[in-house]
Amino acid sequence: MLPKETEQIIDQYRSEGYIIPHPSLIKTPEQIEGIRESGKITTQILDLVEKEIKPGMTTAEVDKLVYDYTIAHNAIPAPLNYMGFPKSVCLSINDVVCHGIPDDKTVLKSGDIVNVDVSTILNGYFSDASRMFMIGNVSPSAKALVQTAKECLEIGTKQVRPFNSTNEIGRAIEPYANQRGYTVVRDLGGHGVGLKFHEDPHIDHFAKRNKGVLMLPGMVFTIEPMINAGGYSVKVAKDNWTVTTRDGSLSAQWEYTIAVTKDGYEILAQ
Numbered sequence: 001m002l003p004k005e006t007e008q009i010i011d012q013y014r015s016e017g018y019i020i021p022h023p024s025l026i027k028t029p030e031q032i033e034g035i036r037e038s039g040k041i042t043t044q045i046l047d048l049v050e051k052e053i054k055p056g057m058t059t060a061e062v063d064k065l066v067y068d069y070t071i072a073h074n075a076i077p078a079p080l081n082y083m084g085f086p087k088s089v090c091l092s093i094n095d096v097v098c099h100g101i102p103d104d105k106t107v108l109k110s111g112d113i114v115n116v117d118v119s120t121i122l123n124g125y126f127s128d129a130s131r132m133f134m135i136g137n138v139s140p141s142a143k144a145l146v147q148t149a150k151e152c153l154e155i156g157t158k159q160v161r162p163f164n165s166t167n168e169i170g171r172a173i174e175p176y177a178n179q180r181g182y183t184v185v186r187d188l189g190g191h192g193v194g195l196k197f198h199e200d201p202h203i204d205h206f207a208k209r210n211k212g213v214l215m216l217p218g219m220v221f222t223i224e225p226m227i228n229a230g231g232y233s234v235k236v237a238k239d240n241w242t243v244t245t246r247d248g249s250l251s252a253q254w255e256y257t258i259a260v261t262k263d264g265y266e267i268l269a270q
Contacts, residue, residue, distance in 0.1 A: 009163060010216075013163065013214050016211065017210075017211040018165060018211040018212065018213070018214045019201075019211065019212065019213045019214065020213075020214055021200070021201060021214065021216060021219060022200070025192060025199065025200060025201070025218075026216060026217070026218035026219060027195075027218045027219070027259070028218070031194060031195065032194075032218070032220065032259055034122070034124070034194075035126070035193075035194045035220055035259070036259075036266075036268050037122055037123070037125065038075070038120050038121065038122035038123075038125040038126060038127040038269070039120075039127035039129070039257055039268035039269030039270075040269075041069075041070065041073050041075050041120045041122055041127070042118050042119065042120045042128065042129050042257070042269040043129065043269055043270055044069070044073075045066055045069050045070065045118045045120070046116065046118055046129060046130075046131050046270075048065060048069055049062060049065060049066070049116050049118075049131075049133070050131070050133065052065055053108065053114070053116070053135070054108070054135070054136075055108055055109055055110045055135050055136045056107060056109075057107070057108050058103070058104055058105070058106060058107050058108075059091045059093075059100070059102035059103055059106045059107075059108070060102050060103055060104045060106075062089065062091055062102060062108075062116065063087045063088050063089050063091065063102035066118060067080070067088040067089075070088065070120060073122075075120050075121060075122040076120070076121040077089065077118075077119070077120065077121075078119035078120060078121050078128070078197050079117075079119055082197060085101070085241060086101060087101055087102045089102065089116060089117065089118055090115075090116075090117035090130075091114060091115070091116055091117075092115040092117070092242075092243075092251075092253070093106070093108070093112050093113070093114050093115075094112060094113060094250055094251075095244050095245045095248050095249060095250060095251060096115075096244050097185055097188070097226050097228070097234050097243040097244060097245060097253070098115065098117065098188060098226060098243050098253060099117075099241045099242055099243050100115075100241075100242050101239060101241055101242060108135050109136070110135055110136025110137050110138075111135065111136060111137060111139065111142070112135040113132060113133070113135070113138060113145070113146055113250060113252060114132065114134075114135060115130050115131070115132055115133075115252065115253050115254075116130060116131060117129075117130035117253075117255065118130065119197065120269075124195075125194060125195070126194055126197050127193065127257045127269040128193050128197075128222050128224075128255065129222075129255050129256055129257055129269035129270050130224065130253060130254060130255040131254060131255075131270075132149065132150070132252050132253065132254060134146060141229070141250075142250055144180075145182065145227065145250055145251075145252045146252045148176075148177060148180050148182060148227060148252075149225065149226075149227040149253055150254050151176065152173045152176055152177055152184075152225040152227055152254075153223060153224070153225055153254040153255070153256060155172045155173055155176055156169040156170070156172055156205065156223045156225060157256060157258060157265065157267070158172070159171075159172050160215060160223075160258055160260055160265035161215065161260070161263070161264050162215060162216060162217050162261075162262065162263075163214060163215065163216075164214075164215050165211055165212035165213065165215070166201055166203055166212045166213040166214075166215060166221075167204065167207075167208045167210065167211070167212030167213075168212070169190075169203060169204070169205065169223060170184070170203075170204045170205045170206045170208060171207045171208075173205045173206070173225050174205065174206045174207045175207065177225070177227050181229075182227050182228060182229060183227070183228045183230070183231055183232035184205050184206045184225060184226070184227060184228075184232055185205070185226035185227075185228060185232050185234055185251070186204070186206050186232055187233075187234055187243075188226060188234070188243065189202050189203045189204045189205055189224070190202070190203030190205070190222040190223045190224045190255075191203060191221060191222055192219070192220065192221045193220055193221060193222055193257055194220040199221075200213075201213040201219075203221055203222065203223060203224075205223070205224075205226070206232075216260060217261055218259070218260065219259070219260045220257065220258065220260075220268065221258060222256065222257050222258070223255065223256055223258060224253055224254070224255030224256075225253065225254070226251055226253045227252050228245050228249055228250070228251045229249040229251070230247040230248070230249025230250075231245070231246065231247050231249070233245070233246040233247070234246055256268075256269065256270045257269035257270075
């Protein structure tokens with residue numbers, strides 16, 4: 001039950017055209033604690049990958065690293081068998097925007113930029129985060145893209161606070177990326193998370209004109225801007241998972257799981 005004052009504020013925003021999230025999207029303190037504990041494992045896995053990833057590793061070896069750590073901590077890799085996805089982690093190299101499938105044949109080499117996207121289920125609670133890793137000697141242009149993608153995530157995160165619109169995230173990210181000569185993928189975005197792998201609301205990372213969804217304390221979602229060195233158009237491979245840039249340009253992405261708090265936000269997985 002929301003305080004009367006909060007309900008009055010929400011009614012005012014509703015009358016102005018904002019989308020009000022369904023009450024089921026507002027997590028309880030106990031639920032947020034469950035997501036937080038799941039997020040700790042997700043963050044620890046990314047820390048482990050950061051220590052171990054190197055030229056000469058196959059993407060399957062990275063997948064095994066993620067699987068073994070997750071299982072050892074009494075958790076479940078959320079991607080494994082999700083809608084037919086065959087592995088425990090998404091691993092996306094160079095022009096792969098997201099949802100790259102690890103395998104025994106793909107070997108990481110010096111100069112690659114790699115997104116490792118980890119999602120964990122712990123006691124029924126979901127968390128989701130990704131980081132970019134630069135393998136060996138990476139070109140200055142690739143480094144700049146990776147850095148800008150991280151800055152886009154941080155800029156978007158700063159928009160998270162009660163009674164702000166989710167659309168302010170994209171309104172902050174896209175101009176920043178464009179000023180640096182990059183584009184923001186439009187076909188994919190962030191999402192609610194916590195009790196399911198993917199929940200409402202959808203989070204766009206590009207600037208939209210409509211009012212958008214009102215952020216309220218207790219909402220949990222990901223911010224995960226995908227930043228391309230070329231155009232923002234993407235295509236999906238025949239495996240129905242791997243998303244690449246349509247023009248073959250490099251792409252970079254970072255992701256947090258974030259909770260809206262009474263006075264701002266808390267990063268639950270990073």
